[in-house]
Amino acid sequence: MLRPRRLHAPRLAALVGGLLLVGGLVPAPAAAALGDIGYQDRSFTGASGSPSGSKPESKLWWNDGFWWASLFDTVSADFHIFRLDLATQAWQDTGVLLDPRTNSRADVLWDGTHLYVASHVYSTNPATGYPSRLYRFSYNAATDTYSLDTGFPVTVNDYRTETLVVEKDGTGKLWATWTQGGQVWVNRTIGNDLTWGTPFVPAVSGTSVAADDISSVIAFGPGKIGVMWSNQNVSAIYFAVHVDGQPDTTWEASRTAVQGPKTADDHVNLKSLQAGSDGRVFAAVKTSMSSSSAPLNNLLVRDPATGDWASYRFGRVSDSHTRPIVMLDEEHGVIHVFATGPQPPGTSGQSGGTIYEKTSPLDSISFSDGYGTPVINDADSGDMNNVTSTKQNVNSTTGLVVLATNDTTRRYWHAYQSLGGAPAPPVANFSGTPVSGTAPLTVDFTDLSSGSPTGWSWAFGDGGTSTLQNPNHEYVNPGTYSVTLVASNAGGDSAPATKTDYIAVSGPPPPAPVADFSGTPTSGVEQLSVDFTDLSSGSPTAWSWAFGDGGTSTLQNPSHFYAAPGTYTVSLTATNAGGSDPETKTGYVVVSPAASAPTADFSGTPTSGDAPLAVQFSDLSTGVATSWSWAFGDGGTSTLQNPSHTYAAAGTYTVGLTASNSVGGDTETKVDYITVSAPPAPTILTFAPLADAQVKSSSATTNYGSLATLRVREDTASPPTTYRSYLKFTVSGITGTVSAIKLRLFVVTQNSNDGGAVYAVGNGWAEGTITWNTAPVIGPTAIGSAGAVTQNTWVEITLDPGAIAADGTYSFALKNASTTSAYYNSREAATNRPQLVITQTP
Missing domain, CATH: 2.60.40.10 (Immunoglobulins)
Structure with a gap:
């Protein structure tokens, strides 16, 4: 309960029933005016505007058992850190400077280690040359003091703006958002808190906004940052999501939280559930509607499963609320929404009035009609406005403090709730994924309990337990397991939630089968029926056949009818719990056409x-x-x-x-x-020698080129007298294919049992100079031989046709292997000279 100042009957009468007395509140100091509710605080004279604004910003935080605030100090004319003394309900100046600019406003974030203060020059007409700054402070728990960290402040942007909101994501990156130039802007730290990147407009739809639209940013679980903004150009409120760790400029497509005629105004205040990974986001927003029964202020709630938003009415146009903020008490499962409303007998709260509160169950959202419960009221001046509090969610340890300002008296006011009393025990519920599989099976369990549990006791059915909210558990052995969760909070333990036989763990799968099969028959004429037999090993439990003609089967041993001729490839895939294996037999079944006489061709x-x-x-x-x-x-x-x-x-x-x-x-x-x-007639070419001569081993340097005879003899005496002969021809007229070559020699002097063999040799000799010593070397392979020869007859030695293929000069050597000499006429003889006869075909 909020603790109002002492109320007096005349003052209460003046509230015309719009302000309800709340019992059990801390008595007001004696100096309090009759009818005041809440605590009047220090003056902020000298500060520009209403320093407890603007709508999405937070001026308070809870740390180390104390409430703290960014408040204006009139003595030094700048903003300091103040601490609330709950015993006296008075704010105490710590003397720690925040921002010396009197026209600045701040959004504060305590992350458990550091205090971040995003401070900007306030203006509804953004312009450059007015840097927005981020201050970071460290806390000394021994002295209850804050000190500015080295290197701070740093610049977030160079604009004066209506709002600037800061948040930290799950990776430790800071994010800030504001509007300027008709667009929604975002910036973030790069690597550390000291370094900010270049501001950018997220590449999502709906970011082109009206001049007085605003934006806010919220971290929500698991691992996401969201930016919400009003867009009065299209009468909508948008929400865009960035996933932690993704590139900074990568955002999911924006979603419309609400849209319709006059459904948007420049009022947005965000909170998210911070315990566990619920993922719900809550937004207190305002519409521009004018019909008295129409909703003027709503609470929007994001469904983490779908990303869709639901809208719940906080107050109607007739209630005239403005500038709503939302606070979450997860311990007790309560939503608190605060807003400015009329101070009776006035009927409008749009320019100030009284701060009212409405509450709703967290898991069953509904707000009562009417103004709500007054929590801050200055009986002498109905100009209370711009309620603010902390980004943190609250509980019975922190209590709840809200701060507002009276722009007429230039005084801060605050209200305090202890949030005492035990909440109802939670209702346990959970899920697991997966709920079946083979051992070892790891299951991720998720707490789905309602009623804001703070403790969890799991029993996994195999003797394993856990006290984590969302544990994972490994089931080692096959079996069926019942799982139980007991959730607890300050109100006690829930009834056990047991899911019987929830987890089914099977043994490891068998080895995959090895597919094989046979078919009978595998050939025949069209209209052929084939019986297939599964021969797979490894105990398959399922079979998939493809018969090659489009037919299939899942039987183990099917029969298949082939209607048309062809060659068919058959495959079988055998499967069991361990996997699958295919076997394909290419061209396995051959189907011939039905018998008929062939057609010859x-x-x-x-x-x-x-x-x-x-x-x-x-x-x-x-x-x-x-x-x-x-x-x-x-x-x-x-x-x-x-x-x-x-x-x-x-x-x-x-x-x-x-x-x-x-x-x-x-x-x-x-x-x-x-x-x-008929084949064409061959052409016969006959050539006389260009040169011929005999050489003699016993007269190795003597030339016998002028003799009228050629002589061959192989002497075995020592020293030997061996004779060899050489002939050279110039061939021309080769135009076809050489089919035969004959060397014609006329035998003289005597018969010989070995007329000699013919060898192809080089052309490097001359008839008048050749001797035994200078004669070309004779190779080992003969290209023709004469055999025995008879005196006074022609001998025709058939040569290899490949010896001559084209026009040119060709030399041949003649030698025998007999001691009986063979004599032939040379070209110097009067008649019967040597001839080279070549037969060629076209």
């Missing part, structure tokens, strides 16, 4: 050319032929499917093929199909 390549002509015949018959009978037109035949036949003589030939099977046969005859031409 064929081709041959080539179908024309010179004799002898080899032709490759190909069976092109359709249907299924099993035998073939070919007649090639020259008397030749074959029973091969794809025979080859050589035509030896020139002529035109008719070819026939009879293709047959068990049903019958068919003949295809192609008249004059093959044309064979």
